[in-house]
Amino acid sequence: MSDLLFFPMSMPDEMLHSRITRYHYLSGNRTEAETFRDLFGSSPFGVGMLPKQINHLAARLPGDMACNLYELISSNTTFPAYRPFLGLSEGMDQEEGGCRVHEVARVPRREATVHRKARICLSCVQQDLLEVGYSYWHRSHHLPGVIACWRHGETLIHACPECYLPFYRKNKLLPNLTEECLCGWSPLSAPVGGSCSDIEMKFAIFAHKILQRNMPPVCSKVLGSSLTRQCKKLGFNHGGLVSTAKLIASIRDKYGDEVLSKMDRAFEQGKLDAWIRFRVYKGQIDMPLARHLIIAFHLFGSAEKFESSLNSEAILAGAAKPASPSKSKGKVGKGSRKDEYRQKIETLLAFKSDVGMEYLWTNAYKATRWLKENDGKWLSAKLSATKREPASAEESFDPRDQLYAETIQAAVEKMYRITKDQKRVNLGNLLKTLPTRVSLTPAVRQQKFPLLSEVIERSLESVWHFRLRRLIWGMVEAIKLNLPLNTNSMSLVSAGPIRLIFVISSLFEWDLEDFAKNGIDPEALLKSTGVSHKWEGPPGYQGPLGGHAYQRKTPIVELLGRAGVDEAS
Known part of the structure; x- marks a missing residue:
């Protein structure tokens, strides 16, 4: 029998933290400690996405504990939006419509940090009061990546716009939306919030529908296959693989960097090297929910199409049964294998006819080896028949060569300036300055863009010259802040190896005290060093610099010897 006298009935799309807050005000409890003791039998704790003591609340409610727990999780938390992206545990049997505790345990811990803000839509606050008689906190406003209201198209706020007091406080209940802030501001009398962009609202609608559909968990392989198939269908592929570079570029064009920075913390910090990754780690694709939703919305456009794709992929995965070794051996005979490998070679030659054996060994090793051993005459005849006459000089040159060479030359002059956001003048950064992507092998680039290749080769910067430029900029910043030019100061203003200030100042006989004064x-200091941009560093320097150049000061054998002495003593 339940020992809880009452618990407020859930409002549409209400988060559990909001129901707990309403219980606090309706029960007349004076302190939050009393409310948490009534509901959870413990002292106050951070509610977050899913309270750690939610099972105690489910046990205290009338009815069956398991049904209560399922109802709380599926109706009052954002967990249903996570389910399609969490994968399945090994040996886990999917229950139709079920929601078991171990599914919740698969939510990565990093997702807890997403829920450290409480967000509201001012129009929802006012409309809820008129429609249901109470203003409450919506769970769809707290989905990772969502920064706008799906219903009103307004930007969500997480603090008082007058005094900036945050709505969420750790181990505290949410504020009553019908009461005024400490500064006198009230969400009921405040004007409606600022309107959001069209893409922000469409994404909020997509995330809201994913949350409401309460989709079942799917295998990570099914999810990955669905995403991969759609990427290739839309042209985000490089050969037979998914091109994450093309996908990221398309997402940035659609959302814009400013919006993506608000939606994803890693994007805001510029961590784009592995921003999209489809690899499976511990049974799930290792990406936060916000990024999953961004990619799914960009590829499918609607929750209905996304769910339909997952269902179709699950059917294909279930229907695919591996053939037995005996059957496959009987079906794939010598004749069929010859036809299969010949077709593969002919396909490669159709795309690139002026190729040789080296290209075939690299791109079709298995087919090339079998044909070389069993059908060598056909392979030799095919290669000799597809040889073309060498292209003339006019055909090999790209007409954009002169323009691109001038573009690179202008970019080089800017990149070598000593500024705050300076980058090393290497091949990748130089090619990024071109209006279109030139992703060619060095040999082909030399043939089609000879002037461009010459400018690039002439302009490339060594690692040590880049370190020198960064060090000089760090010294400038330290002097502006009236800091002495030493390793402690340089560690505050520069990301480069801090011991370089002594190594380089000693080499060039710099007077650091005079510089600081x-x-x-x-620019003049760099020029005075007399080194070129291909400088190889101080002669004979072998000291540790950190990063990939880290060197252990004490030999590992000596460290192990010391450990043995310590244990013996």
Whole structure:
């Protein structure tokens, strides 16, 4: 029998933290400790996405504990939006419509940090009061990546716009939306919030529908196959693989960097090297929910199409049964294998006719080896028949060569300036300055863009010259802040190896005290060193610099010897 006298009935799309807050005000409890003791039998704790003591609340409610737990999780938390992306545990049997505790345990811990803000839509606050008689907190406003209201198209706020007091406080209940802030501001009398962009609202609608559909968990292989198939269908592929670079570029074009920075913390920090990754780690694709939703919305456009794709992929995965070794051996005979491998070689030659054996060994090793051993005459005849005459000089040159060479030359002059956001002048950064992508092998680039290749080769910067430029900029920043030019100061203003200040100042005989007193002209100081942009560093320097150049000061044998002495003593 339940020992809880009452618990407020859930409002549409209400988060559990909001129901707990309403219980606090309706029960007349004076302190939050009393409310948490009534509901959870414990002292106050952070509610977050899913309270850690939710099973105690489910046990205290009338009725069956398991049914209560399922109802709380599926109706009052954002967990249903996570389910399609969490994968399945090994040996886990999917229950139709079920929601078991171990599914919740698969939510990565990093997702807890997403729920450290409480967000509201001012129009929802006012409309809820008129429609249901109470203003409450919506769970769809707290989905990762969502920054707008799906219903009103307004930007969500997480703090008082007058005094910036945050709505969410750790281990505290949410504020009553019908009461005024400490500064006198009230969400009921405030004007409606600012309107969001069209893409922000469409994404909020997509995330809301994913949450409401309460989709079942799917195998990570099914999810990955569905995403991969759609990427290739839309042209985000490189050969037979998914091109994450093309996918990221398309997402940035659609959303815009400013919006993506608000939706995803890693994007805001510029961590794009592995921003999209389809690899499976511990049975699930290792990406946060916000990024899953961004990619799914970009590829499918609607929750209905996304769910339909998962269902179709699950059917295909279930229907695919591996053939037995005996049957496959009987079906794939010598004749069929010859036809299969010949077709593969002919396909390669159709795309690139002027190829040789080296290209075939690299791109079709298995087919090339079998044909070389069993059908060598056909392979030789095919290669000799597809040889073309070498292209003339006019055909090999790209007409954009002169323009691209001038573009690179202008970019080089800017990139070598000593500024705050300076980057190393390497091949990748130089090619990014071109209006279109030139992703060619060095040999082909040399043939089609000879002027461009010459400018690039002439302009490339060594690692040590880049370190020198960064060090000089760090010295400029330290002098502006009236800091002494030493390793402690350089660690605050520069990301480069801090011991370089002594190594390089000693080499060029710099007077650091005079620099700190009178200041420096960074461009003039760099020019005074007399080194070129291909400088190989201080002669004979072998000291540790950190990163990939880290060197252990004490030999590992000596460290192990010390450990043995310590244990013996």
